[in-house]
Amino acid sequence: MKGRAAWRILMLGLFLAFMLGPILATVLFSVSIRWDRTIWPEGFTLRWWQAVTARSAFQDTLLNSLAVAAATVAVSVALVTPTAYWAHLRAPRAKPWIEFLAIVPFGLPGVVLALGLIRFYSGVPLPLINTPAILVAAYVVLTLPFMYRPLVSALEAVDARTLTEAAQSLGADEWQTLVRAILPNILPGVVNGSLLVFSTVFAEFTLANLLIGTRFKTFPIYLVEFTRFDARQASALAVISFLVAWLASVFIIWLVGRGEGPRETLAAR
Amino acid sequence: MIRGRRRVGWGAWLVLGPFFVFGVAFEVLPILTLVRSSFSTEDGWTLANFGRAFTPMMIASFRNSLQLSAVTAFLGVVGGTVVAYAIVTARRRFVRDALTALADVTANFGGAPLAFAFIITLGSTGVVTLLLKAVGVSLYPSFRIYSVSGLTIAYLYFQLPLMILLIVPALLGLRQEWREAATNLGATRAQYWLRVALPILAPSLLGSFLLLFANAFGAYATAWTLTGPDVNLVTVQIAALVRGEVQLDPTLADALALVSLGVMTACVVGYRWLATRPWRATP
Numbered sequence: 371m372k373g374r375a376a377w378r379i380l381m382l383g384l385f386l387a388f389m390l391g392p393i394l395a396t397v398l399f400s401v402s403i404r405w406d407r408t409i410w411p412e413g414f415t416l417r418w419w420q421a422v423t424a425r426s427a428f429q430d431t432l433l434n435s436l437a438v439a440a441a442t443v444a445v446s447v448a449l450v451t452p453t454a455y456w457a458h459l460r461a462p463r464a465k466p467w468i469e470f471l472a473i474v475p476f477g478l479p480g481v482v483l484a485l486g487l488i489r490f491y492s493g494v495p496l497p498l499i500n501t502p503a504i505l506v507a508a509y510v511v512l513t514l515p516f517m518y519r520p521l522v523s524a525l526e527a528v529d530a531r532t533l534t535e536a537a538q539s540l541g542a543d544e545w546q547t548l549v550r551a552i553l554p555n556i557l558p559g560v561v562n563g564s565l566l567v568f569s570t571v572f573a574e575f576t577l578a579n580l581l582i583g584t585r586f587k588t589f590p591i592y593l594v595e596f597t598r599f600d601a602r603q604a605s606a607l608a609v610i611s612f613l614v615a616w617l618a619s620v621f622i623i624w625l626v627g628r629g630e631g632p633r634e635t636l637a638a639r
Numbered sequence: 640m641i642r643g644r645r646r647v648g649w650g651a652w653l654v655l656g657p658f659f660v661f662g663v664a665f666e667v668l669p670i671l672t673l674v675r676s677s678f679s680t681e682d683g684w685t686l687a688n689f690g691r692a693f694t695p696m697m698i699a700s701f702r703n704s705l706q707l708s709a710v711t712a713f714l715g716v717v718g719g720t721v722v723a724y725a726i727v728t729a730r731r732r733f734v735r736d737a738l739t740a741l742a743d744v745t746a747n748f749g750g751a752p753l754a755f756a757f758i759i760t761l762g763s764t765g766v767v768t769l770l771l772k773a774v775g776v777s778l779y780p781s782f783r784i785y786s787v788s789g790l791t792i793a794y795l796y797f798q799l800p801l802m803i804l805l806i807v808p809a810l811l812g813l814r815q816e817w818r819e820a821a822t823n824l825g826a827t828r829a830q831y832w833l834r835v836a837l838p839i840l841a842p843s844l845l846g847s848f849l850l851l852f853a854n855a856f857g858a859y860a861t862a863w864t865l866t867g868p869d870v871n872l873v874t875v876q877i878a879a880l881v882r883g884e885v886q887l888d889p890t891l892a893d894a895l896a897l898v899s900l901g902v903m904t905a906c907v908v909g910y911r912w913l914a915t916r917p918w919r920a921t922p
Contacts (some may be wrong), residue, residue, distance in 0.1 A: 381725040385799070386912070389745050392756035395766045397845075399759045409773045453658035464655055471662040477907035478670075479857030481877040482896040488668025488881065489676065489893065507665045514666075566747075575751045575860035580881050590751045593749065594864050597755050604755055611752035615800035619744040 393612060400605035412584060422603040433609075435589035438502060438578075442567050443564045444507040446517045449510065451560060455520040455552055459530055462615040472518040475511055480576030483508055487581065505581050509571045516566035524559025528552075569618035573611055670900070677894040692894035695905035697876060701898070703854055704873040706788060711794040712851035716844055718795070719802025720810075726803065729811045739807065742800035749797045757793045758783055785866045793861055798851050805850065809843035853906035856899065872919035873899050 400418055400597070402411030422428055455467045475483075487508055491498045498504040532551055537551035575590040583591070593611065596604035677688050695720050719786075726738045761784040768778050783789055813836055821831040859874035868875060873895065880892035 378725045378729065381722055382729070382734070385722045385725075386741075389741060389796070389800070391767070392753070392760045393748075395753075395760045399766070405766065406769075409766075409769050430743065438774055449658050449661055450652050456654040461655060468655075468658065471659075471666060473650070473907065473911065474666060474670075477853060477857075477900070477903040478666075478901060479859065479874055479877075479896075479903060481855075481859050481874045481881065482673070482900050483669065485877060485881050485892055485896050486673045489889070490669045490672040494673070507661075510661070511666045569747055572748075573750050573752065575864070576878070579863075580878060583882075590860070593755070594751045594909040597751075597758070597864060601759070605759060608752035608755045612748060612756075615747045619747055620740075623740050624745055 395607050396605050396612070400602065400609050402602070418602040419606045422596070422606045427587070428607075431587045431589045431592040432503075433588060435572050437586060438506060438509065441502075441506045442513065442571045443567050445506060446510050446513060446567055447560060447564060450514070450517045450521060450563075451553070451556075452548060453519060454525060455530065455548055455556075458522065459534060459614045468518070472514045475514050476515045478512075480512065480574075481580065482576050483511065484580035493558075500582055500585055505578060505586070508577045508581060509567075509574065512574070512577065513567040513570050516570060517563040520562040520566070521556065522558040524556035524562075525552075525557075528555040545584065558625055562625055564627075565618045565622050569615045572614050579619050652834045673893045673896050675901070676890055677897045680709050680890075688890045688894040689898070691848075692891050692898070693818045696871065697873075697895060700873045700876045701801040703787065703871055704899075705902075706791060708796065708852045708855040709873065711798050711855045711894050713898060714791075714795055715798030715851045716848045719838075719847075722799065722808050723803045723810055727807060732887070733913055734917065739803070742799075746797060746800040746804055750860035751864045753796060754793055754861045757789070757796070757865065761789065761792065785869060787870055790865060793865055794855050794858065797861075798855065801854060802847055802851060805847040806840075806843060809840055813839065830881055841848045842913045842916065846910045849906040849910040853903045853910075856906070857903055 375515075376479040399405055401416060403412050403413040403415045403417075405411040453468060457468050477546065487504060488499065493506060493541060498507075508617075533551050533555060534547055573590055574588075575594060578588040578591055587613070589607070593604060593607040597606055677832075678684055678686070680687065711747070726735055726742075729735050759765055761778070761782075762768065763779050763783075765784070771778055784792070817835055817839075818831055822836050826834065856872065859872075859878060862870060862872055862875060863878070877892055877895050877899070880888070897910065
């Protein structure tokens, strides 16, 4: 028994060290005067944080990323919520098709989606190429599984059919039913999906890089540029990225409560 | 009687329409465009594009990508299952909850910031590199974080927590009675694992392997931030073709993209099949 306890502590300790080590090192590095010659930082400073956050490009890229993430969430909620509700209740025959569209992004590498979008939209007379609009559209596709799954789980959990019948027997029309009866009940699912979408989009690099690149710089693009010439300032940017992802996750965990089983979490790799 | 039941046909399309239009416009058509251009030339349908796409360099990129995906998926499945088992059998509830939450959070850490965190940790002047040097172990030059072995470590950072999230429900489905029954019949620990637990877990393990494989195969941001163009992966090659860094040959990129899409699709289909089979052992 003692041997098994030691085994468990060893395994969990290694896991903790591997998962927390790089994060803690990055945080510490971002407040170190210098940490590339000695085994402990040569003193601490907030200089790099001040330098990197004072740049106008920092604020621009941060705002760009927040705007793109918020727009993606808005489009995704508006598009997926009525669809999931309607298919769940009224058009079960459409469900396999919706599920198909929501599962394909799992097997769709970012580089392939970017290439397909560029190929198709450079051939049609729509002013979408190289605009933030196509980036938002690509993000909605990429994060479709994250929005769809929590919504379906929420719909299954609240007995949407009874709610609908109750609302309509009280005289609500379709729209009122969705907005006033269903939505408040599936809100945890909507918020859960939204947070996953938000944190994924905020950290996404591949599509941002390939679809619009330097014309509309997002935060991860700014971060990657910085890693090439100033590691200390880049480390402050990386810490901000981790913080956003961490906050979103903590909020989801708090929201969902415990014992929910695995979530769909294939973030921006 | 629910009002509107009679209107299902048209009403349904009014509600579902925008979603399907969007899905077709930004998901289906872009993929079909790649399919069409990979299989066609000015003269008609052909397979020649694929032949042209597989230059020795591209074959090498596929070999690297497949190898990196297989190795990190395998290590992720083994390591993730062991850690997940240690988590679910932990006696304190706090330990179980905190570590599951950690897996939950870190499964979302990826891409550029993660790659950079590994440069700081294991780069040539990285924190751990310096620490090891101080105790007499020099990582460099035999190991480099900016290489395939470095990428393997960085990929494991997102593979491990994903595996833990995927396998914890299956591990919780292993009933105590099965173990007791096996023990009562005289089975040793090893026999219980080999003859009872692993066969029950096998579909979950295999399905998770496929998902982890796809997860690594489609990854680009981590590899690009860490190694730039130095490591020859399929996604790096496709991205270079998209940016027009290499000679402009559109159908080449399209054919490569289609083959990698095929690899990914096979993995996801296999995963779905294993996860939704009616006769699987764990609910």
